[in-house]
Structures are given as structure tokens and as C-alpha cells.
Amino acid sequence: MTRARRFVAEWAPAVLILVLGLVGWELAVKTFGIQKFLLPKPSEIATAFWDERSILWPAGWYTFTEAFWGFVVGVFFGIAAALVLARFRPLGSALMPYFVAASAIPIIAFAPIGNAWFGIEKGSKIFIAALLCFFPVLVNTLRGLTSVRPQQVELMRSYAAGNAAVFRRVRIPTSLPYVFTALKVASVLAMIGAIVGEYFGGSQQQLGIQIKNSAALFQFETAWAAILVACILGIAFYLAVALAEIATMRRYPSAERARR
């Protein structure tokens, strides 16, 4: 089978399910006479998506920028911390269980404090998104940096390679798959963090507030339309990271190894 045919065969069932799901949804609402304020039809959501676009799309973009900058900040500090801890191995392994436990904290609960610190505009959501991204990136990057096989380092040493060379030629390629796994997770978390953070307080120009307000007013088709915007942006963000991964990994084919 050619690659194109295989691709279609792989994705056809999912697309079919999507189509069937939407059609079924539409028909179910109509036949069972479910009221609009409980569960709107996909067609109504689509209409709202278009009608309210002057509000929803800018709001979506605003929230996306919160997520994006939170992502950048969180990833930056996460990787930086991982690099430091990889250098001081005993510190890193001693603290690792604590970082793992820290990811178990409901960070989103700190949203109101973020509001107190940064106000309800962008800043507080960037803060939350960054906090959410920090730990997964730290844990995964550290795992990647420390998962290098000793034989490879030994090999480099036999070429009289210094620490910097070992780092560049062995540690970075080895940790790349782990880092990208973390980045993909972080992209999703950042988006969620921004939106849910807004539920704790924000302004009209934020998508989460649009969702919250429309739901509170039982205008569910607008709320779902806003969620649709969020999904589209979230998926786009994830795909962007996935594409970056493909582009980068092409330079390091040997690193395409044991992924967890």
C-alpha cells in the first residue's frame, strides 16, 4: 500500500466517527427535543461561532498569547533548572521525588493569588500557565539528560572530548525526545491553565471569561462556540510543537530511540 493510501486507511475511521458523532448529535437534539439551553445543536454552535466571531476570535487570541508566554516562561525555567540539576547529579536525584510530588499539587488553585499579584489581566494567567509547564518540563528534561548510556560517554572520552563536546554531541541528542514529550504536554497544559485560570477572575477580552459568562447566562451555543475556538487554538499550538519536533529530530536521527 502506498503511503497515501495507508494514511487514509489509518485516519478514515476517526474521521468517520467524527462525522457520525456530529450528525448523531444534531439528530438527537432534534428528535428528543432537547432544549437549546441544555445542549445546543452543532449547527447552532457553528452559527454562534460565526456570529460572535468579532468577540470570540480576538478573545481566543488574547488567551492564546497568555498561554504562549506562560509556555515560554515555564519551559525556559524548567529546562534551565534541569540543566543545573543535571550538572549536580546528587542534588538532582535527591530532589526528583519532590518535583514529581510537586506536579501533584493542584497548581490551578493558586490562580486567585496570581490575580492578587498580577491583577486579572494577562500577567496572572501567564504566571499560572508558566507554573503548570515548569514541573513536567523539569522532570522530563532531567530524565532525558540523565538517561545517557555510560558507554556513549566513555566513547567520547576515548576521543579526548571535553565536557562541552560530550554535552553537545551526546546529552542533547539523547534528551531531545524527552524534551519534546514535555513540550507537547506543556503546550496543552498552558492553554488549559490560561482558560481555567480565567475562571477565577478575568476580563471580557479573555476567552475563559466568555465561556464562563455565556454558560452563566445559559447561552450554551456561544459557550460551546468559544470552546471550539479554544480547541482549535489548542490543537494548533500542539501541532506547532509537533512540527518543531519533526524538524529538529531530522537533524538528530540517532536520537529517535527509546521513548517512554
Place this chain on the structure above:
Amino acid sequence: MTAAAVSIRNVTKTFGKGGTTALKNIELEFQPGEFISLIGPSGCGKSTLLRVIGDLIEPTEGEAVIGGKTAHQARLDRDYGMVFQEATLMDWRTVEKNVSLPLEMMGWDRGARRDRVRELLELVELTGFEGHHPWQLSGGMQQRVAIARALTFNPSLILMDEPFGALDEMTRDRLNLELLRIWEATKATVVFVTHSIAEAVFLSSRVVVMSARPGRVQKIVDVDLAYPRTNDTREETRFFELATEVRELLRESHEAREGA
């Protein structure tokens, strides 16, 4: 006349449509109680042939007949025991529970299972290790557990796929002697795949030398060394002659391939 223990009739195996031919027109007969080794270069199909006998692979043409039954029926009736190169022990079970696995599946009650396991572990000289876990045992001991497991139903046929391949030579020699002792005690027919010329000659009553791509029977060497064999057997002149004969057969087929 008793039925042949194993009868391989015109077996051909091709993988995939128009793919590699692993075996071509194999005709073999093993009598009950024989010890047969299959030896040949990589890719000669010896492991494939073993799996055809065990009904784990279906031949494209031809059939394997085990003691008058089809290979499929023999498998369903659990007429044979199999030992793989990796001990294939379940990490999460103790030695005792690993050996009792087939018995559990046959619904034996706990008391009967325990007794049988004890017998078997005595046979392979691992009494006292019932409560150990696989990772606590050396490679040689793990293989002995695998052998014990293969003997649970007193099979008349034992299939072994390079069981000692991953072990060091001294352990290997010791296990060769053990295997012969077990074979004499159980009077089973053994079909043994190996890469080692010395091992094949030391253990077997006949050595089937196979050639590669496509796998064919090149020649069957009768090993006329007396049983029971000991470490001294390895130093006999006849042993050396037989090993040389096998080696030259292998070299012939190798050179034939290279030439073609």
C-alpha cells in the same frame, strides 16, 4: 512400527507475498527418543522450522506431523514443551509459580501443582529456589527453570531454540551435561536449534545441517558417539572428526552462497 516422533513433509515457508523463502521442500523424519540438532548459518530457517513443528508458524506448503497427529492438534493437546533462547520467565512470578504456569492453565489444584513443581525442580537441580524471583537467578539457573517448565506435562517432544545461546561457555558445557541427563531420564525426543558446532555434536544422535536462503537440508550427520556422554567425550578423536565434518559442510554452503 511406532509412528515417527516428528515427520516433516515437504515443508515450504515463504514470508509475505513474494517475500523471503525461509524454508524450501524440507523432508525430515525423527524417531522417538532421538536427540536432533538443527544447525546452520543465520537465515537458514532453523528457528522457523522449529516453530512450524510447534504449530507457532503455518507452513506455506507441506505439513508437520507429530506422533501421527497434525502439528496443530499436537499443540492443542500440549504434546510438546518449548524452551526459548531468552528464558521467557515472568518477572512478577516466583520460580515456583513460573514452573506451575502450565499446570494452572490446565486447572490442576494447588497441592498437585506444588508436588509436580517440586519434582521438576529436583530434576533440574534447583530445589530450594522455589521462592526466588527470576532476576535473583543467574542466566543458567533461569534456563533451568525454563526447562523445568517445559517438562511439566512429561511431553514426548521437547523443542529448544538456542536455549544456551546467551550463556557463557562454561555454564553452557555444564548445562549440556544436565540436558543429556534429563533427556535420558525422560526419554523424550528433542529437537534442538543451535549455532554451536561443538554443542550440536556433543548433544545429538543426529545433526541436521541446513543451508541458507532458501533454507534446505544440506546433509544429516549421524553422530556415532556412545551415550552417556561426558566431558571426556569432547576430547575424543571421533568427536573432533564429526565436528570437522559439520564445520566443512557449513563452510561449503557458505562459500556456495558467496560464489553465487
Place this chain on the structure above:
Amino acid sequence: MAVNLLKRVGIFVAVLVGLCAFYMGYRQLYLSTGWTRPFKVDEYAMPRLQDIVSRLWEPAATDQPVLVQVLVQKALFTAREAAAGFVIGAIVGIAIGIVFHFSNLMRRGFQPYVVGSPILAIAPMVVIWLGGQGLPVWMPVAVISAFLTFFPVAINTLRGLDSADPRKLELMRSYAASEWSTLWRVKFPCALPYLFSAFKVAATASVVGAIIGELPSSIQDGLGGAILNFAQYYSLDPSALWATNIIAAALGILFFVIVAIVERLVVRRAPEHVA
């Protein structure tokens, strides 16, 4: 062995002390210098550590029991929602994972949609909607937790079942073992590490889901409600919110630790095996 334990305790104490020192140091530094980046620090932004701790032993509000008691009660309420959701989500997740394992078609059709986290964004909406159906107040929240648990568990069950060593599967075939027997004796034990990996993620997610789910409705009995409440009065009583967050953090960690302990007990295997 005892030395190991002592070291572990020592590290724990050191981390705790380190965090407190960091907090107090940061606070002190910013108070004395008056820097405003990244944010301005005063007694409202960062209450004194002693105040936060002592606040726990003051009444939650006038004529109410002590804050720590109130918070623990609310935490239990939230915990029950999260636990109920976790159990349901886990059972359904494992079932779906098994279905995906055996049916390639189902897997290709439904797997792309099995992505958990975004559920959190629609949580308040689902809770409003289900709440309006006349269900007991905690149920919609448990549903959210169930969803957040279901997704990682389903995915990891599938991965775990697929990860079984082909040689072991061959062995089972040589015993003419049934599919069920192979599933139970080989594939499932192989999947356990993956399962517990998912359980750890789900433990946290179900707590987060429960808290978020409590936000929109007038559910006052849980931590979500407490957070919203104290957030409203933050300018008057900042310590209360911080104290609440500490309790919420403790709840999240507790769920995680419970799963980790169960994992230690259930998954007894070679020390090098980590999923």
C-alpha cells in the same frame, strides 16, 4: 538501611526548611527594596509565614470552628468527589483500553479523541448542565474527575497491553492458551507499570477536576468553594487563602502518595523496571 531512612528524612526536612527560607527571604528582600518586578510585595501579596500558619488555628469566620478543621472537612468533601470519579474513570478506562487493544478498528476510530486535559476547560459548563438535571450536588463534579481519569488510564492500558514481550505470547500459544488466559496471565501484569503511571497522573487530575468543578455552582462544601470564598475576601484576610491552598496542595499530594504506595505493594518486580 537505617542510614538510608535517615538520609531521606533529612532531605525532606531540608526541602521544607529550604522552601520556608526561600519564601521568607524573597519576601524580606522585596519588602526592604520595594522592587515591583515581577510583582509588588506587601503583607497582602505575601503574608508572613507565621500568620499563614497561625491563621489555621483561628476561626474560619465569626462563630465558626477553627479554619484547619473547616478546611479538612471541605477537603474530605472534595476528596470524596475526586475518589468516586477516579474509581469510575479507572474502571471505564481499563475497559476501553482492553477494547482498543483487541479491536484495531475501534482504536483507529476513537483514539484521536481520547485526550483528557481539555475536559477541564468545559468542566464548569458540564457541572452547570448536569446540576440542572436534579442530580445530587457532588455527582457532576465526580463526572469531571471520572473523565479526567478515564483518558490517561485508557491510553496507558492500551500501551501497557501492547507492550507484552512477543516471546511470552509465543510461550502462551505453545500452551494453546485462550485469549483471556493470555490477557490475564501475561498482558495484564506487563501493563501494570503503565497503569500505575496513569493512575498517578489521574490522581492529581481528579483532585484538580473536583476543585474546578465546584467553582460555578453554589457548592460551598468543598475546597473549590473555599478558594472562591477566600479569594473574594483576600484584601481583608490574605492568610486564609494561602492556608486553603496549602490544604489543597496537601490533598493533591496525598492522593498521589496513596497511589504510589499501592504501586509499591502491587507491582513487585525487578528493580530496574520503570515505565
